[in-house]
Each structure stands twice: as structure tokens, then as C-alpha cells.
């Protein structure tokens with residue numbers, strides 16, 4: 001798909017602030033690592049693209065990025081280049097097999113694995129810049145509740161948490177949901193249960209998690225957190241085979257149980273949150289992300305060796321990036 005494909009998708013009415021009403025940016029996250037975030041982000045994007053959506057996946061697992069491996073892409077320019085002014089956003093946006101777009105982090109982003117003011121600002125600007133041009137933006141985050149992960153999630157309108165039936169993954173999913181509820185005031189989150197061993201196990205796991213949340217979590221504003229189960233993906237050798245072949249399971253084995261589970265999840269997501277509509281890409285996609293590269297090479301945000309404690313993001317730590325406050329470009 002061309003990066004300049006205009007669209008005719010009916011966009012939602014903008015609010016008074018110019019922000020589209022429909023959620024557009026979705027964080028895909030998990031408490032425990034290795035539960036299938038990247039697998040789901042990439043395959044869900046392909047499944048949504050097949051439904052006609054224009055989708056962007058952003059590899060926000062800064063430092064431990066592996067979306068490039070899953071998609072078998074060797075980007076010439078990555079987010080790292082965009083953040084450092086060595087490449088443009090247009091150069092870094094790649095079309096992946098499955099007909100969606102990706103912004104790959106690149107291994108050089110290790111320095112972005114700490115939440116410095118620069119990382120905050122660049123990430124916020126990135127999201128603001130790309131969001132109007134896609135029906136849906138999926139942010140593939142790292143695992144856990146580090147400040148970088150929480151900040152990446154704070155950029156999103158909605159959160160999709162992945163858990164597996166394993167007790168450790170469930171406990172970690174509970175911790176993530178609780179922190180997102182208490183720190184970001186999120187009263188609802190979507191849930192996908194991956195690597196189930198029998199059909200229906202996902203429903204059971206979701207009910208279990210919901211009941212623990214209901215018992216132990218009360219939001220600052222009162223009330224509890226509602227999980228919206230989107231579905232389950234069985235543990236399927238087709239997923240591992242696809243990873244080995246560096247292909248998406250939805251493309252390589254579309255008839256597999258896992259691919260069908262992902263297609264059903266895409267359908268439920270699109271029903272719960274219909275595509276947001278998008279504006280055409282500006283000609284040439286001259287979307288400048290970095291302000292003129294700040295010429296302070298010898299003075300990084302944090303002096304080497306000095307373990308600066310970045311304050312944990314409280315409810316307002318994301319500043320202008322608190323969900324609901326980022327401004328999308330006017331659609332008029």
C-alpha cells in the first residue's frame with residue numbers, strides 16, 4: 001500500500017477541541033514478558049488491514065525491539081533515526097507483509113529505554129503526528145510497569161492487555177491492570193488471553209481476573225475496572241512455525257486455530273471500537289518529528305553513570321499526553 005493513499009473512510013465528528021471521538025490509538029501491553037504482545041500486534045494489524053483499515057504499528061518496546069524480526073524487515077531507517085534527526089518519518093514508515101504500516105524501533109533505541117524528558121516529548125510528538133492519518137494505531141509496548149511502558153500506554157486512547165492462563169502471567173496482568181487503573185484512571189481495558197490449551201479457557205481466565213479486580217481494586221474516583229474480553233488465541237504450533245519462517249501466522253497459516261482466533265479478535269475490536277477514519281497523508285509526508293536536532297551532543301539528558309531517578313509517572317506525569325488531552329489535527 002502506498003504511503004499516500006487517501007481514504008474515504010467516514011471519519012467521526014471531531015469534538016470541540018478537534019479531537020476525534022472514536023479511540024484511535026491502542027496500546028498492546030502485558031504484565032509478564034513473552035506472552036505474545038508483538039505476535040498479536042502484528043497479526044491483529046494484518047487482520048484489521050484485511051478488513052479495510054489503515055493501520056500503523058509502532059514498536060515501542062524501546063530497547064528490546066523485535067517487531068522487525070517477526071516481520072522479517074530490515075529497515076534502513078528506524079524510530080531511532082527519526083528521534084535523532086537522522087531520518088524522516090516518511091523514511092521510517094514501512095509497509096509490512098499484511099498491508100499495514102510499521103515504525104520499527106531499531107536496536108539503537110537502547111538509550112530510549114529510560115524515560116527522559118526527550119523521550120517523552122519525542123514520543124508524544126510522534127503519536128500526535130501520525131494519529132490523524134490512520135484508522136488505528138497499535139503501540140506494541142514492553143512488558144511490565146516500568147515508567148517507559150506506562151508512559152507509552154498513557155499515549156493510547158485504549159489499552160489491550162494480554163495474559164496467558166499461567167498463574168504468573170495472570171498475577172502480572174492483574175498488577176498491570178491495577179496500576180493503569182490507579183495511575184491513569186482507566187476504568188476499562190480490553191483483554192486477550194493467549195496460549196490457551198482448550199477453547200473456552202480464555203473466558204474462564206477473564207472471569208477469574210475480573211473477579212479479583214472487583215474484589216481488590218477501587219478506582220480513585222470510585223468504581224471498579226471493567227475488562228472487555230476480546231477473545232482467546234490457543235497455543236498453536238502454527239504460531240511458532242510462522243515465527244521460525246519469519247512470517248505472520250495470519251498470512252502463512254490463515255486456517256490455523258491461532259489465525260482464526262486473531263481474526264475473531266479483530267472483528268470484536270472493530271465492533272467495540274469501529275475504525276476512527278483518517279485524513280490523507282500529506283503529500284510527500286513531510287511530517288517533521290524532530291525539532292531541529294538539538295545540538296547538545298556532549299550533554300545527554302542524563303550524564304553517563306549518574307543514576308537519575310525518573311519520577312514514576314503519576315496521574316499527571318504524562319503531562320499533555322494524558323489520554324484525552326492530546327490534540328489531533330483538525331479534520332476540517
Ligand SMILES: Nc1ncnc2c1ncn2[C@@H]1O[C@H](COP(=O)(O)OP(=O)(O)OP(=O)(O)O)[C@@H](O)[C@H]1O
Nearest residue numbers: 033034035036037038039143195234235236239240
Ligand atoms: N498462541 C501462541 N501459540 C504458540 N506460541 C505462541 C503463541 N503466542 C506467542 N507464542 C510464542 O511466544 C513467543 C513470544 O511472543 P511475542 O514475542 O509476541 O511476546 P511478547 O509479549 O511480545 O514478548 P516481549 O515481552 O519480550 O516483548 C513467540 O515467538 C511465539 O513463539
Ligand SMILES: [Mg+2]
Nearest residue numbers: 037038061066
Ligand atoms: Mg514484544
